[in-house]
Amino acid sequence: MLLTILLILKFIWFSHLINVEYNRIPIILISTLISMFILTLIYRSDSQKKNRNALIFYISISIIMLIDAAYYSHFNSLPNILVIKQIKQLPAVVDSIRKIIGLKILAFVLDIPLVIYYINRYDYKPILNDRLRRLAPTIVGVLIFIIMLSLNRKGGFLSVKAQELYTYHAADIVETIIGKRVAVEEVELTEADIEDLKSRARLKEGKLTGLGRGKNLIVIQVEALQNFVINLKYMGQEVTPNLNRLVNHNSSVYYNNYFQLLGRGNTSDAEFVTHNSLYPSMEEPTYEQYQDNTFYGLPWLLRDNGYTAWAFHGYKKDFWNREKAYINQGFQRFISEEDYEFDEVIGFGIRDEDFFDQTIDYLKELDQVDENPFYAFIITLTSHTPFEMPEDYHELDIREEHMDNMIGDYLQAIHYTDKQIGKFIDNLKKEGLYEDTVIALYGDHFAISTTQEEAGLMKDIIGEEYDFDHMMNVPLVIHIPGEDINETITTVGSQLDFYPTIMNIMGYDNTKGLVFGRDLTNYKGRNVVASQTYMLKGSFIDEDVVFEISRDGIFEHSRAIDRHTRKPLDVEQFRKKSEAITKEIDMSNYILKTDFLKGGK
Numbered sequence: 115m116l117l118t119i120l121l122i123l124k125f126i127w128f129s130h131l132i133n134v135e136y137n138r139i140p141i142i143l144i145s146t147l148i149s150m151f152i153l154t155l156i157y158r159s160d161s162q163k164k165n166r167n168a169l170i171f172y173i174s175i176s177i178i179m180l181i182d183a184a185y186y187s188h189f190n191s192l193p194n195i196l197v198i199k200q201i202k203q204l205p206a207v208v209d210s211i212r213k214i215i216g217l218k219i220l221a222f223v224l225d226i227p228l229v230i231y232y233i234n235r236y237d238y239k240p241i242l243n244d245r246l247r248r249l250a251p252t253i254v255g256v257l258i259f260i261i262m263l264s265l266n267r268k269g270g271f272l273s274v275k276a277q278e279l280y281t282y283h284a285a286d287i288v289e290t291i292i293g294k295r296v297a298v299e300e301v302e303l304t305e306a307d308i309e310d311l312k313s314r315a316r317l318k319e320g321k322l323t324g325l326g327r328g329k330n331l332i333v334i335q336v337e338a339l340q341n342f343v344i345n346l347k348y349m350g351q352e353v354t355p356n357l358n359r360l361v362n363h364n365s366s367v368y369y370n371n372y373f374q375l376l377g378r379g380n381t382s383d384a385e386f387v388t389h390n391s392l393y394p395s396m397e398e399p400t401y402e403q404y405q406d407n408t409f410y411g412l413p414w415l416l417r418d419n420g421y422t423a424w425a426f427h428g429y430k431k432d433f434w435n436r437e438k439a440y441i442n443q444g445f446q447r448f449i450s451e452e453d454y455e456f457d458e459v460i461g462f463g464i465r466d467e468d469f470f471d472q473t474i475d476y477l478k479e480l481d482q483v484d485e486n487p488f489y490a491f492i493i494t495l496t497s498h499t500p501f502e503m504p505e506d507y508h509e510l511d512i513r514e515e516h517m518d519n520m521i522g523d524y525l526q527a528i529h530y531t532d533k534q535i536g537k538f539i540d541n542l543k544k545e546g547l548y549e550d551t552v553i554a555l556y557g558d559h560f561a562i563s564t565t566q567e568e569a570g571l572m573k574d575i576i577g578e579e580y581d582f583d584h585m586m587n588v589p590l591v592i593h594i595p596g597e598d599i600n601e602t603i604t605t606v607g608s609q610l611d612f613y614p615t616i617m618n619i620m621g622y623d624n625t626k627g628l629v630f631g632r633d634l635t636n637y638k639g640r641n642v643v644a645s646q647t648y649m650l651k652g653s654f655i656d657e658d659v660v661f662e663i664s665r666d667g668i669f670e671h672s673r674a675i676d677r678h679t680r681k682p683l684d685v686e687q688f689r690k691k692s693e694a695i696t697k698e699i700d701m702s703n704y705i706l707k708t709d710f711l712k713g714g715k
């Protein structure tokens with residue numbers, strides 16, 4: 115009885131933390147009844163250790179809720195069973211997790227010592243008599259069945275499956291085992307679709323076409339660089355003076371309506387999507403799941419045009435499975451943590467300063483490989499959540515209300531990284547590597563989530579309620595030396611669009627790949643950002659709208675706002691578009707699942 119009451123309290127709290135808006139009472143009721151069903155089964159058994167078994171069950175469920183709630187608070191969705199495979203990466207992110215797991219989430223396990231103590235001390239005995247005890251599971255089971263049935267009639271089962279603890283995980287495990295999540299046979303990829311994807315890959319004459327031809331290419335993926343810091347004046351200070359200089363440079367094009375597009379692999383998906391113009395997997399990190407697939411992304415296309423392609427990142431080479439995945443991504447060499455020397459560690463690892471300084475030496479080596487140009491893909495690290503840097507590195511004055519929270523810490527961290535990027539560009543100039551090199555730079559993903567408490571404080575900085583179109587907005591800037599091209603391109607796009615966009619500038623025709631994105635410099639249609647994380651699959655951002663599909667699976671419960679007026683919109687008008695987006699993602703998944711390029715390339 116005690117355990118049941120505690121579980122009910124936890125289910126109520128859980129449904130609050132994971133934002134259950136509709137059918138909350140039936141969902142809590144079902145969770146309670148399923149728990150009772152299991153508990154009554156335990157107490158009906160002949161085991162001598164009924165109390166111990168009940169405790170084990172209670173503790174397990176509490177821990178699952180803790181993990182789910184922690185995951186949700188960061189990713190805004192519930193985890194799937196395959197995240198278990200990522201457990202080896204846990205030690206690296208303890209700092210970030212520590213920041214996420216506040217008292218609100220710890221509450222799920224705080225009572226456990228007391229409960230153990232209580233049950234042992236009072237030699238806890240169940241309250242039901244023998245006969246009732248034997249009947250109890252059946253009674254509860256029938257109740258569950260009736261409630262599920264009646265909910266199903268009213269169309270409410272979808273929301274149970276999407277948000278009720280047991281049903282969600284059970285359905286997820288079943289779907290994973292039978293591999294049906296993207297039922298390959300259900301996806302239609304017609305000849306016309308393939309032709310369309312091929313034509314998106316092809317080079318078309320237009321603005322900026324071929325200006326980078328024959329030049330080196332350096333792409334810098336900056337950890338947690340959001341767009342709101344670009345050109346931001348904070349208490350009279352420029353937060354990112356060096357990036358601002360790059361963005362406003364005569365020879366740069368700035369894409370300010372550009373967004374992250376991640377799956378289960380976070381930073382590594384930003385890389386994957388950027389290079390391949392395919393959607394990331396929502397089952398496992400794409401680099402893990404499709405390590406052995408055939409790809410024809412940016413490194414491959416450049417290699418086919420004589421380039422040598424290296425990747426640089428100052429962290430462990432097996433993190434996100436980079437080392438193995440990079441082979442089929444097309445990188446010929448991966449300079450990772452073990453190739454750098456450093457004494458001081460900040461947060462995740464190497465300081466951006468040490469990283470960039472030594473990367474210059476490796477770039478010189480890369481430049482010497484042959485007389486052809488090179489491609490260098492550089493991933494920074496220091497501005498990683500939770501953004502805590504030693505005091506010595508704090509150079510900005512921070513407002514009282516941003517002190518000791520993520521906003522103040524983030525501004526300091528991104529200011530530091532900006533400084534290192536400035537120094538790196540200076541060093542490229544010194545080494546004679548600047549004049550002949552196209553530099554593209556973008557953020558991998560958000561720093562401040564809409565679900566964090568600090569989101570409330572963002573309104574002051576950006577001038578309106580902080581929503582997904584602010585959170586997921588990262589800058590993209592492309593610098594082509596010697597060109598007089600400065601412009602801000604406002605076309606909506608995401609990392610999915612990077613490959614065709616950069617290829618237009620580099621001027622190489624892609625005749626072998628399939629591309630889902632668009633060349634943002636020249637595309638005149640209505641482009642769309644089809645997010646699957648933070649906003650679930652079927653959601654989108656376009657020029658005018660943020661459409662967030664409901665979490666409970668019932669379309670009418672979705673949310674849409676006008677991006678200009680910030681006012682709510684009727685969601686029904688977006689049903690078709692949402693379906694079309696889902697179809698595109700399914701086609702991309704089909705290409706990954708069937709290793710389509712292996713046959714087609």
Ligand code: GP9
Pocket residue numbers: 207379380381382429430433493495498
């Ligand atoms: C680690 C770095 C961070 O190598 O790329 O990954 P993240 O935690 O941001 O996904």
Ligand code: MN
Pocket residue numbers: 337338380381558559
């Ligand atoms: Mn990252």
